[in-house]
Amino acid sequence: MSNSFSNDDLQTELIKDFIIESVEGLDLYDQKILDFENEADLGTMNVIFRVIHTIKGTAGCLALPKIESVSHAGENLLSMIREGEITPNKSMITTLLSLSDALRESIQILEQTGREGDQDFSDLLAQLDAHQKGEALPTPEPEPEEQAYGLFEDEEETPAEQADEAWGLFGDEEEETTPQAETESKEPATAQLPANTGTSLAESSIRIGVTQLDKVMNIVGELVLARNQIVLNTTNFDEAALLKASQRLNIITTELQENVMKTRMQPIGNVWAKFPRVVRDVSNELGKEVRLIMDGQDTELDRTVIEAIKDPLTHIVRNSIDHGIESPEQRLASHKPAEGLLSLRAYHEGGQIIIEIMDDGAGINVERVKDKAVSRGLITSAHAANLTEKEAINLVFQPGFSTAEKVSNVSGRGVGMDVVRTNIEKSGGTVDLSSEAGQGTTVKIKIPLTLAIIPALTVTTSGDRYAIPQVSLLELVRLEGEAAHSGIEELYGSPIYRLRGKLLPIIFLNEQLRTEALADEADDEDKVVNIVVLQADGRQFGLVVDEINDTEEIVVKPLSKQLKGIPCFAGATIMGDGKVALILDVMGIAQHSRVVSENADRTISSQEETETVQREDTETLLLFSIGSDNRIAIPLNQAARLEEFEVDTVEHSGRHQVVQYRGEILPLIEIADYVPTSQPQADKTSREKLQVIVYSTHTGTYGLIVDQIQDIVEQAISARRESRCETLAGSIVLQGHVTDLLDAEAIIERYESGAIPQTV
Structure with missing residues (x-):
């Protein structure tokens, strides 16, 4: 895109700012005008008026008389509407939208040439004036016939024939056309959608909050410090210090990545x-x-x-x-x-x-x-x-x-x-x-999010690695020994697994990809079945893979033209070792295996069997332990995530333990300090890893440290006893054992106040 602006000219910079702000303002103007047409509201009209008033005032300061005069005429009409002197109608709204078009046209010419154009807005000015005076609108001069709007220029077609025109697929084949019409229909055959020959000022600019920029700048500062530490310790070859610096670098890089991505992301x-x-x-x-x-x-x-x-x-x-x-x-x-x-x-x-x-x-x-x-x-x-x-x-x-x-x-x-x-x-x-x-x-x-970096679970099947986006991941199930042989059943000819009383359709990844399964020479005790529980189109299914590796951030790359049509793949990524892994398309796999269609019907047909397991008072609980035999549970929907942290990553803020987590500082709370127990607490100094339940509340996000996360249990609760302890919500019988219910909100309240209850 070319223009006559000079980069060192103050007037140029002011005009550039004017162009960017005016385009943004007119986008808001169009939106609010349509809102006002649907529901007349004084607040909406005030927003509309301010947009045009700002454009008029700035144009006057920058010596842009044409833009100033057009916006001034529109401002007068908007002022009368705002004061209730005239009542807007559909014709008036159309004229006000034409005002937006005229201003956009002038601003575009200003950007391209550096000056106002010579376009004629006399018809628009006459319409604005007529609306102010309550007069009939002036009749515009007829446009040339070839520019006329409308689907049918020469004759009416019957309703039935018009219906055949649906989606531009059907024309009247028997209609006789003139050579000129035939030429018009053939010439645009190679036409393309409007292409951006250059980036406009408005499109090349993006508004970023100062707070966001400050975050990025602070992270860059931390990155420089980590780099210096790595360079120093590499020279001295201090292995322990180098390991610590590399861990720090990993945390900073992740945080920087997330914040930079936020600056590029925009709502659709x-x-x-x-x-x-x-x-x-x-x-x-x-x-x-x-x-x-x-x-x-x-x-x-x-x-x-x-x-x-x-x-x-x-x-x-x-x-x-x-x-x-x-x-x-x-x-x-x-x-x-x-x-x-x-x-x-x-x-x-x-x-x-x-x-x-x-x-x-x-x-x-x-x-x-x-x-x-x-x-x-x-x-x-x-x-x-x-x-x-x-x-x-x-x-x-x-x-x-x-x-x-x-x-x-x-x-x-x-x-x-x-x-x-x-x-x-x-x-x-x-x-x-x-x-x-x-x-x-x-x-x-x-x-595909071709430029995005997303969290994914890496798995292995038939010796090849694949990535599964975590957005589709629900949970992981591991079957060992006898359960690995008998856990997967057949229902109506399709494999299923009973997951907490619900029938889960099963898909074997190697069968979907038509790869050979690895020889399974393990005996009954060593046999393992790994099930990745996924969700597609609101339905759950289990994907059986050979190995579950780890979760990591991956860069999504688009597939080549040769692989684009394969429904099982959504993209590709390059792993840390430099090898390529394909990203699985969860919806594509579900459709290809007919889980979304056929198995959904089978699940419905087996509803009677499922209902014998489920009840209205069934609860899904996360079971964990404190000490040697203290069984405690919380509702699963209260746990945002389950995490495991290396002890070396734990830092201190005041007297509290914290860890850097997803770009934030996550406070860690020892549940054992707040829950009464008759058993001695486990030796905290012997821990190598911390098992943590990430809990979100209105005051923030906290990490609840437990000794061991045991299971997720879905069960009808028949017996319940109230608790006299302020940090417990009561006791229930779960899997045949008395289990305490944790009151996480009470613990967090005590943690924030600095109070620790006496253990008994």
Whole structure:
């Protein structure tokens, strides 16, 4: 991008700041205008007014008269609305949105050329003036015919024919077109989505809080100190000091990584913020009624990924309104509400970002898709007859599969779903299309966190290592001896394991990957089965692997084109020894093994058997011990995580033990100091590792040190006795033994106050 700015010019720097702040302000303005249209609120109008008032004032100071005059005219109308002198209507809101467009256009020209452009805003100024005076809006000069909006320029099509246009897949094949129209439909065949030829000032800037920058700076300081220690101790070869310095370096690097990543992560809502305006404009142009629902706006992803998917998402949203959702008349004739529904949803799953765009429109007629593909020479008739419904729908991703016979400014200019897929795949993502005729269409986009570093569990199967994103990990189960032989059963021909009374579908990773299982020569006593309990699409299943290695932070790399289509893999990573490990796609494995579909039904069909084990008063408890025989439990949902810390990593803050944990300082509380026991406490000095329950409360996060974490137990509690000890919530019978219930909140309260109860 070129402009005439001089870097050492104060005026230049002021104008750059003005451009960045104005773009941000106009983004907020558009959002609040639409909010105000839905629900008139004085507070919202005050925000809208301040945006335009700020732009007007700054433009005046910087000698930008055109921007100042346009924003001043808009400010006058907004002031009258704010004071209640006039009542806004839909036409007035449209004019105020046009004001935003005009200011954006002027700011863009200012950024590109360093000066205001010569664009004519007389029509806009006349409309703003007419609204202030309560007069009819002036009639704008008609635009050239080829620039007209709308789907159907030459003639009406019947509702049935319009329904066949769903998703831009079907045109009127029998319609005669002029040579000029044929030329227009063929020329854009190689068109691409709008590409960023340069980064604008607003896009190249990001706001970071001073507190966040201070954190990064402090960590960098610690990093320099750790580096100096390593250099010194390497020269002197002090092994003990070098080991301690390297541990310190590991902690600092992790903390620095997390904080730097936070500066790059942005909510996807930054992209979605413009969609309410897009939906309003396109639906108004087409005479449709569309309601937009957005869920997951706070889902964060790297800003480079956001930039990569921005244009494809916009195209899909416009296409959903143009070709997916029917007109109010068609919807009423089909016994649907006149208002169509467009839904956007974003969430994390398996180390990937899933974005779903769903509409409740006409859907896709599979047979018409096949006919179109055959008529355009993409496939043969024999091939079309053998296609599954899914394969037929995916034909829309073929280059040249554009069926829009009509050219409009909304869509139909040769930009098809093949271009959308190409743009998404450039960032390492995938796009999937599903539809049900008459019910709607869903576009599902998977974007890997190509620049992200995520925690993962590494496992080994058939001699190869794989990584499983921890976001899908629930727990680990180890079966030994007889349990390893008899623990996994068969139900309706599928393997299952009874996990605390629930039937858990089992998948063998080596079978899914079609790798040879290692020879198992272990006898009954030594045989081990490792089950990784995972969750996909709200359902749990167990993945059997040969070995469970360790958890570590991994850098996610996109797969090559040759491996991208394999459903079991979500990416790859390079391990500490330099070798490559594939990252498992938990959802893909669940779908490939049919756990999500078939086994879900089997689980439901076995509900009667499961209900004999479960009761309404069943509780899931984490069981641990203090001393030699003190059994204590807390509800599992109170334990955020279970951790094990090396004793060498424990530090002191005042008289309290602390450990550096996930970029924070985690206070450690010895449960044995607060719980009465008749048995002598274990020798704390002989410990090599600390078993810790990470407990989160409204006052912060704490680590509860226990002697041994024993089990997770799900059981109906029938006998319960109150306790006279303030740090115990009572006693129950668990697994046939009397077990105390810990009152963690009471212990933390005493810990914070400095009081330690007397043990008995």
